[in-house]
Every structure is written in C-alpha cells, then in structure tokens.
Amino acid sequence: MSSPSTFDRFTGSPAIRRLIRWCITLLVVGLVLWFAGGTVRQGWQQLSTSDIDISWPWVALSAGLYIVGLAPMAFxxxxxxxxxxxxxxxxxVVRGYYLGHLGKYVPGKAMVAVLRTGALVQSGCRPRSTVVSVFLETLxxxxxxxxxxxxxxxxxGDAPAQYAWLSAGLALLVGLPITPPIARKLAGRVLAKQQAEGDQPTSSLLAGITWRLTAAGVACSTIAWTLLGLSLWAAVRSVGTTGAGPFAQLALWIxxxxLPVVAGFLSLIPGGAFVRDFLQVELLAPALPEGTxxxxxxxxxxxxxxxxEGAICGILEASRLCRRQRPTSDDTT
Structure with missing residues (x-):
C-alpha cells in the first residue's frame, strides 16, 4: 500500500481541517453578506430619493408578519x-431554515441548500437527506x-389572462417533482449514494414521502403565503393608503x-430581482388608490x-452562541 502523500498528511491534521472549515465558512458568509447587502443598499437608495413619508409602525408590522409568515414552512x-x-x-431546524433564506440572494440559488444543509449536518443529519428535504420544502x-x-x-378577473396562465404553468413546473411517485424516484437516486452499512434501507425512508406529506406542504404553504400577503399590505400601508382593510383585498395581496416571488425564484436571478419587482408593480398599480x-x-x-431575514438570523445565531458558552452543571459544581 502506498504511503500517504504530503498533501494528504497536511490536510489530515485536525488543526488544518478546522482551518479549512473556517475559511469555507467565512467565504460563504462573505458571499451572503455581499449579495444580500447589495439588495439592501439598492432598496434604500430607491427609498431615499422619494419624498413620501414612511410610517415606521406599519413597517415594523410588515416585518413581523413577514418573519411569522415564513414559520409554517420551517414547520x-x-x-x-x-x-x-x-x-x-x-x-x-428553525435556525437553518431562516439562514437559508439569505442564500437566495447569491447567484445560482444553490447557496440556500448549502446553508441549510450545513446548519443541520452540525446536528447529526445526513447531508443528502437534508438536501432532499430542502428541495421538498422549497418546491x-x-x-x-x-x-x-x-x-x-x-x-x-382583474389581471390580464396571461398572468393566470403564467401562474398555472409555474405551478405545474415546480409541482410535478413533489408528487410522491416522482419525488420518491428522485430522492431514491440521491439517498442511494449515501447508503452505508447499518443504515435504514432507502425504500423504508422513501415510504415517508406520501400524499399526506404533500397535503401538509400545501396547507403550510397556504398559511405562509397568506401571512406574507398581509405583510405586503402593511408595507403598502406604510407609504400610503390601501383603500380598504387587509381582508377586503386579501386576494390582491396574495x-x-x-406570482412575483415564484417567477423570481424560477428566473434564477439573485433574490428574483427585476422579475419580482416588475410583476409586483404590474399587479398592485391598477388596484391602489391615487397617490400610493x-x-x-x-x-x-x-x-x-x-x-x-438578516435580523432573525442574527438573533438566532446569537442565541446559539450564548447557549454554547453557557456553563453546564458539571462546570458549576
């Protein structure tokens, strides 16, 4: 048997492995902060050129509804x-879920899966199973x-008919892979590659991908989209009037x-920029009162x-670090 190379001996050192992991972590965090920060800077510049007064209590309500609105999908x-x-x-799970949202601002969308998988691997989850679950949730x-x-x-019947056809086409495109027969087939190919001796058989794991799980996904998603629609209503209310309460035009807000978020997701543009904003303006403009x-x-x-998203990730990460530094009962005795 050949002796290990100098490179293998070098990278086999625990200290070197920790250094490599830290470098990769810093690179990922840097990419996320750079691209997400660019989105924030762009939005702030747009707002700073406007003469409209912003009602900050409505902004706070919108932010709260947004964070709560994502929670059903973490569940x-x-x-x-x-x-x-x-x-x-x-x-x-909660930390990994919200952390993954920052990855959508990095080109390619793959950073979402990277961040969520990295967060759960630390808790003992298998990488490939976690990746499959990420795609089930997202789709x-x-x-x-x-x-x-x-x-x-x-x-x-208020919007152009092509928008309804576009929505139906997008739903079909991303919906087919999550139907149990197709999802089990795709997941089976991924899970088979990580099968190790003593692991639960892949077939028994795939048995958990059922129509009941699909129905749960639809139910959680419906609740989430409704709350996000209310978040948008509060944001609109912060810069003007909406003409009515949130539930009178709930269909409009949803x-x-x-449609803008789904279309932006499939565009593969970081954060769905331009696509999301264009469609959102197209749908909102005809329905909003003059002056909004x-x-x-x-x-x-x-x-x-x-x-x-950045704020909740910061809070969850700070909480995790505090728990790690908290002395155990053995340390205090």
Whole structure:
C-alpha cells in the first residue's frame, strides 16, 4: 500500500481541517453578506430619493408578519426531514431554515441548500437527506404559490389572462417533482449514494414521502403565503393608503406576493430581482388608490424582507452562541 502523500498528511491534521472549515465558512458568509447587502443598499437608495413619508409602525408590522409568515414552512421542513428519517432539534431546524433564506440572494440559488444543509449536518443529519428535504420544502412552497396565484387571478378577473396562465404553468413546473411517485424516484437516486452499512434501507425512508406529506406542504404553504400577503399590505400601508382593510383585498395581496416571488425564484436571478419587482408593480398599480406608489411599495417590501431575514438570523445565531458558552452543571459544581 502506498504511503500517504504530503498533501494528504497536511490536510489530515485536525488543526488544518478546522482551518479549512473556517475559511469555507467565512467565504460563504462573505458571499451572503455581499449579495444580500447589495439588495439592501439598492432598496434604500430607491427609498431615499422619494419624498413620501414612511410610517415606521406599519413597517415594523410588515416585518413581523413577514418573519411569522415564513414559520409554517420551517414547520413543514421539519416534517419533510422526519419523513426521511432525520430528527434534528427544533431550534436547529428553525435556525437553518431562516439562514437559508439569505442564500437566495447569491447567484445560482444553490447557496440556500448549502446553508441549510450545513446548519443541520452540525446536528447529526445526513447531508443528502437534508438536501432532499430542502428541495421538498422549497418546491412545495413555490408550487402552492403558483396554484394560489392562478386560482385567485382567475377568480378575480382583474389581471390580464396571461398572468393566470403564467401562474398555472409555474405551478405545474415546480409541482410535478413533489408528487410522491416522482419525488420518491428522485430522492431514491440521491439517498442511494449515501447508503452505508447499518443504515435504514432507502425504500423504508422513501415510504415517508406520501400524499399526506404533500397535503401538509400545501396547507403550510397556504398559511405562509397568506401571512406574507398581509405583510405586503402593511408595507403598502406604510407609504400610503390601501383603500380598504387587509381582508377586503386579501386576494390582491396574495396574488401580488405569490406570482412575483415564484417567477423570481424560477428566473434564477439573485433574490428574483427585476422579475419580482416588475410583476409586483404590474399587479398592485391598477388596484391602489391615487397617490400610493406601487413601485415604492414594492421596493420597500423587498427591503423589509431582506432586513427581516438578516435580523432573525442574527438573533438566532446569537442565541446559539450564548447557549454554547453557557456553563453546564458539571462546570458549576
């Protein structure tokens, strides 16, 4: 047997491995902060050139609704992980879920899976199972968004017919891979590559991907999209009047969130920039009272969403670090 090379001996050192992990972590964090920060800077510049007074209590309400609105999908992600045989702690799932949202501002969208998988591998989850669960959660959210947009646009009849067709097409595109027969086949190919001696058989793990899990994803996604629609309403309310309360035009707020976000996701543009903003303005402008800028409202909601994601990630990470530094009972005796 050949002796290990100098490179193998060098990288085999625990200190070197820790250094490599730290360098990779810093690189990932740097990329996320750079691209997410660029989105914040762009939104702030747009707002700073406007003469409209912003009502900050409404902004705070919008931010709170946005963070709470994402929570149902963190719950569904944990269900998806459980269906694949993973049982990570709840706080690790919540932290990983919100952290992953910052990855969508990095070109290519892959950073979402990287951040979430990295967060849960630390809790003992297998990488490939976690990646499969990430795609189940993401595609469930987007497919439900597309279906909601199509149904509401057809029911209201206010928007051009092509938007309803676009929504239906997007829902079909991202919805097919999460139907249990197709999802089990795709997940089986991924999980088979990580099968090790003593592991639970892949077939028994795939049995957890059922229509019941799909229905749970649709239910959680519907709640999430509704709360995000209310978040958009509060953002619009902060720069003007909406003409009515949130529930009188609830269909409008959900339409103006679902179609732009789903289309932006499939565009592969970081954060869905331009695509999301264009469609949101197109849907909002005809319905808003005179004097309320749809463009300003869309820009503000984007700024609120990015800032809220960054804030909750900072809070969760600080909480994790505090728990790690807290002395155990053995240390205090």
């Amino acid at each position: 569904y992600w944990r269900l998806a992980l459980g269906s694949l045989g993973e049982r990570p702690p709840l706080l690790a 469930s959210f987007m497919a439900t968004g597309g279906m909601l947009a199509a149904l509401l646009l057809v029911a209201s 339409e103006a969130v679902t 800028s749809a463009l300003l409202a869309a820009g503000l909601w984007r700024l609120i969403s990015v800032s809220s």
